[in-house]
Amino acid sequence: MAEYKKPPVDPDLITFTQKNDYDSLAKYLIGNIYRYRENIIIPRVLGPVVIKSNEEKMIEATVESCPFKSLTSCIIGYGLGAAVGLFTSSLMPNMTDPMAQQNQTARQILREMKNSMLSYAKNFAILGAVFSGIECCGLKAGVFGAAGFAAFSTIIDYYMQHRG
Numbered sequence: 001m002a003e004y005k006k007p008p009v010d011p012d013l014i015t016f017t018q019k020n021d022y023d024s025l026a027k028y029l030i031g032n033i034y035r036y037r038e039n040i041i042i043p044r045v046l047g048p049v050v051i052k053s054n055e056e057k058m059i060e061a062t063v064e065s066c067p068f069k070s071l072t073s074c075i076i077g078y079g080l081g082a083a084v085g086l087f088t089s090s091l092m093p094n095m096t097d098p099m100a101q102q103n104q105t106a107r108q109i110l111r112e113m114k115n116s117m118l119s120y121a122k123n124f125a126i127l128g129a130v131f132s133g134i135e136c137c138g139l140k141a142g143v144f145g146a147a148g149f150a151a152f153s154t155i156i157d158y159y160m161q162h163r164g
Helices: 020-030 054-063 066-091 106-136 138-162
Strands: none
Touching (some): 066 106, 106 138
């Protein structure tokens, strides 16, 4: 292979000013001299600066992803819904027949509480997952929705003009 030869340099472009001190300062500040940085400044809020490893960056990216956020809010919503269902079932009046032969047993009361807890838990889980998923994917979904609407509008316009 042939060796690379540098193109000739215009002598007017080598110096910025006539004074050597200013010229060296200008070359240092805006020149294309490659310098190694020995003093990297990383902004921090509190405590020492810790540079993250690749594994930490990968875990952080996983935790900040839309599916993880949706799944987490679904699980937390299920637990919160179960707690709210337990609380509301304890306040709910018993809908028993006053003319019944026997009173409600503990088993029947616990079954009603279980049904109430499951109902609230499912509703809260779905609400949390849907809300988190929509909030996380907002910009992408908006762009795809706008593109879909534009395509649909174009097709309808073409159909209406060429129909008759």
